[in-house]
Amino acid sequence: MDNQADGSLFQTTADGRSARAILQPYEDIYICPFFEPKSSECRIYMKRPLDCRIYPFALMYNEDGTEIVLGVDTICPFAEAEFETQSFQQYVDYLRAYIETELTTNILADNWALVGPFQETVTIVAVLRKLGRALEQRRQ
C-alpha cells in the first residue's frame, strides 16, 4: 500500500487499482473514517462498501493465502447464535451464489482490496474459486 499523508479517506493499493479506507485514531483505538462515535452511526450507511453490507460474513484469503473464501465472523453474537440454523445456512448458499455471479465476481476482482487477510475468528463456509480465478486473471 502507498503511504497517504494528505488527509484522504482512502489509501490506494500499490497497483493503483483498488483502495481501502484509512482508519482514524479515536481515543485509544482506530476507527473507520465514516463511523460517527457520538451517535454510533455510519455516515455513509446507504452507500457503505460491500464488505460492510455482508458483515458478519467476510471475504478473505485462507490461512496459507492460496484461496479466497467466504467466512462468518464468530465474534458477532448473532452469527454465533444462528450459525447452525437452516435459515442461516440458506443465507450462506444465497450469498455464495450472489458473490459468484459474473457481475459481482467482476466487481470484486476490480476492487480486490475488499478481500481481506485471513482472520482466525472467521469460520470458513465456502471456497470462492470463481473469484479466485478472476483475481488471478487480473494480475496476469
Ligand code: SF4
Ligand atoms: S458500516 Fe462500514 S463504512 Fe460504515 S462506519 Fe461501519 S465500517 Fe465504516
